[in-house]
Amino acid sequence: MLPHAEMVHWAFASGILFVGLCLLCEAIVGQEVWRMRPWRKYLWPGVAFSMGVLLWPVMAFFTNSSIHMYAHGSWAEVLMLAGGAELGLVHGRLKSPLWRLTWPIAFAVTGLAFIVHEQNPWFFARSAFLHHLLGWTFLLGAIVPLALVWRPRSAALQACMAFTIVAVAVMLFTDRDVAPVFGHLSPLAGPEHR
Amino acid sequence: METPLVRRIPADAAARKPRARVVALIGPAIVAGGMIWGILEPYRLTILHPRGEGFWWLVLEPPLLVALSGVIFALVVARPLLADLEAHDAAAR
Numbered sequence: 174m175l176p177h178a179e180m181v182h183w184a185f186a187s188g189i190l191f192v193g194l195c196l197l198c199e200a201i202v203g204q205e206v207w208r209m210r211p212w213r214k215y216l217w218p219g220v221a222f223s224m225g226v227l228l229w230p231v232m233a234f235f236t237n238s239s240i241h242m243y244a245h246g247s248w249a250e251v252l253m254l255a256g257g258a259e260l261g262l263v264h265g266r267l268k269s270p271l272w273r274l275t276w277p278i279a280f281a282v283t284g285l286a287f288i289v290h291e292q293n294p295w296f297f298a299r300s301a302f303l304h305h306l307l308g309w310t311f312l313l314g315a316i317v318p319l320a321l322v323w324r325p326r327s328a329a330l331q332a333c334m335a336f337t338i339v340a341v342a343v344m345l346f347t348d349r350d351v352a353p354v355f356g357h358l359s360p361l362a363g364p365e366h367r
Numbered sequence: 368m369e370t371p372l373v374r375r376i377p378a379d380a381a382a383r384k385p386r387a388r389v390v391a392l393i394g395p396a397i398v399a400g401g402m403i404w405g406i407l408e409p410y411r412l413t414i415l416h417p418r419g420e421g422f423w424w425l426v427l428e429p430p431l432l433v434a435l436s437g438v439i440f441a442l443v444v445a446r447p448l449l450a451d452l453e454a455h456d457a458a459a460r
Contacts, residue, residue: 176423187432194393194440201386202452209451216444346429 178235179300179350179366185231186345188224192217193338200331214263222256225249244290251279270325276318284311296357303348310341387452394441401434 176184195217199207208214228249236242255275261267287308293301314337321330351366352358358365405412412431413424 174422176427180423180427183427183429183432186429187436190397190433190436191440194397194436195444197393198390198444198448201389202448206448206452206455209455210447213444213448346433 175234177350179348181231181235182345182348185224185227186342186348188220189338189345190342192220192224193335193342195220196331196338197335200328200335203328204326208263215260218256218259218263220256222253222260225252225254225256228252240290240292244286247282247286251275251282255279270322273318273322273325277315277322280311280315280318284308284313284315287311293359296354297359298357298362299347299349299352299354302354303344307341307344310337310344387449390445390449390452394437394445397437397440398434399437401430401432401437404433405430 199217226249228245232242232245232249236245255278258267258272258275262270262272285308287304291301291304291308295302295305317330317333317337321327321334324330349366351363353365408430409415412428413420414428414431417425
């Protein structure tokens with residue numbers, strides 16, 4: 174009765190896409206307008222934190238090896254930490270802007286976990302390719318939230334952050350359990366899904 | 368007799384329009400993206416051939432998820448945000 178792993182990826186991609194779009198809007202209209210309604214300032218940090226919580230059942234039910242469990246567990250931890258810190262910052266409970274360092278840390282940990290837990294080469298199958306691509310996107314993309322710690326009001330950096338997250342969502346939407354990538358599919362990967 | 372048509376738009380109102388337009392377009396653009404994906408890869412839409420499909424295959428269909436994200440974003444986020452953007456700009460004038 175459990176959904177396939179690819180379906181879980183698509184569901185998370187929807188949430189990540191929503192967060193990316195919220196960030197993009199915040200970058201366009203500015204923080205002042207974005208926070209005019211009290212609920213809106215909690216929106217994307219709340220969704221991010223909730224996705225961190227939801228990653229725990231994913232870790233429990235969808236991991237088939239220790240390294241997969243560590244990877245999914247670490248994503249759950251860093252996403253809850255970053256989302257929670259952002260919630261604390263927008264609510265005013267947390268004062269230090271250094272709490273925003275949780276985002277580059279989350280990106281770096283996520284990127285490393287993606288790269289480390291994928292044991293196949295880039296063109297083994299689509300999922301392997303996406304693991305490498307997502308890993309490097311997160312690792313290199315960590316520069317953006319790191320820069321935002323010191324330039325939190327920069328619309329350009331906020332837009333970069335939003336587009337990075339939307340790109341991650343697109344990559345997750347293209348994921349399949351077994352599918353070729355640019356025509357490559359290792360015979361060891363098993364029968365192709367439709 | 369006076370025409371009700373506005374013939375001159377204040378400069379600041381014209382300047383804020385691009386921001387409002389972009390915000391208003393994001394949701395429909397995402398919905399359109401999902402629909403185009405569904406047209407290009409109809410086999411990803413199990414709702415078009417539901418016979419024999421399991422529960423999750425019918426619930427989680429990527430092009431529909433993209434379109435749904437766009438719809439929720441447009442209704443929940445973009446619409447009130449546009450009202451706030453207009454109110455903010457009106458207050459600033």
